[in-house]
Amino acid sequence: MALPPEPPTFKSASPQPKSWTWRLEDADGGVVEITGDLAGESFTSQADAESWVGEFYADLAEQGVHAVSLFEADRFVYGPMSLHP
Template sequence: MRPTQWTWTFEDADGRPVEGGDDVLAPQVFPTQADAEVWIGENWRALRGRGAETAHLAGDGRRVGGPLGLHPAD
């Protein structure tokens, strides 16, 4: 069964959760994996600016991807 809700979680350089109530770090739910991936592609710089070093993708609450480094491509 395909997940119906996709979410990102974020960690700092020490592996601790990075959370917040602002527009970028607030929990967001996406209807498709593609929507979640587009969003991270558009927001990774802002996430880094708030202390996130890595991101993990979850489908229906189960981790399915990551860690994804939030660094510019070389």
């Protein structure tokens, strides 16, 4: 005898899409492609994205990033925000 399906309240939530991303920019506003562990990062929330850039801004600057702009999917949120004092 088969058990009935689980009610929706007990099913695990499907993973949230990681829709928050930073556009990494040079001094002229062009896109900078970085390499290594920091490349291609995306986030599930604005807070996660902002925490990440706050933690790694010096590493990004070393790879030629002058400023960053935040996007939620294709929607521009804010920027450019300089990584330099």
